Amino acid sequence: MEANTQLTFAIIGIVIGIVIGIVGYRLFSKSHREIQKMRQKLLERDHQLAELKGGMGENLLSIQQRLNNIRHEADQLENQLNDDASRWQLEGVSSRLDVPGQDARSQPTDSTPGETPPSVPRDYADGSSGTLSEDFGLRDNQEAPQPPRY
Numbered sequence: 001m002e003a004n005t006q007l008t009f010a011i012i013g014i015v016i017g018i019v020i021g022i023v024g025y026r027l028f029s030k031s032h033r034e035i036q037k038m039r040q041k042l043l044e045r046d047h048q049l050a051e052l053k054g055g056m057g058e059n060l061l062s063i064q065q066r067l068n069n070i071r072h073e074a075d076q077l078e079n080q081l082n083d084d085a086s087r088w089q090l091e092g093v094s095s096r097l098d099v100p101g102q103d104a105r106s107q108p109t110d111s112t113p114g115e116t117p118p119s120v121p122r123d124y125a126d127g128s129s130g131t132l133s134e135d136f137g138l139r140d141n142q143e144a145p146q147p148p149r150y
Contacts (some may be wrong), residue, residue: 024031
């Protein structure tokens with residue numbers, strides 16, 4: 001019976017030692033504390049992200065509502081302008097307003113029928129040796145002609 005009691009005390013001692021070791025490891029382990037701190041920081045960051053998402057949602061809804069208000073006001077102004085043009089019998093204004101893609105700044109210019117519009121400036125002068133050509137000034141043996149002036 002004494003051997004049986006000693007064996008029981010030894011097993012209980014080993015179990016108590018393992019439990020104390022596990023508890024000590026969890027309480028005094030530096031890596032475990034760091035993991036707990038990181039988890040806490042992660043939870044705080046998740047909470048901050050949730051707040052930011054909520055705020056962004058509110059901002060986006062506010063911007064969308066403002067854009068809808070601006071569109072509504074623009075439609076009202078366009079309708080009022082069309083009504084005023086039809087009341088005053090301004091045919092040129094109402095025809096320009098009905099064309100999509102044409103704004104009020106792109107009005108036709110007053111020109112005579114035979115007159116040609118001015119030409120668009122060119123990047124390169126006539127010929128292959130103009131001042132903006134790729135080899136201008138690189139050839140020493142030939143003198144490059146002066147480009148024509150416009």
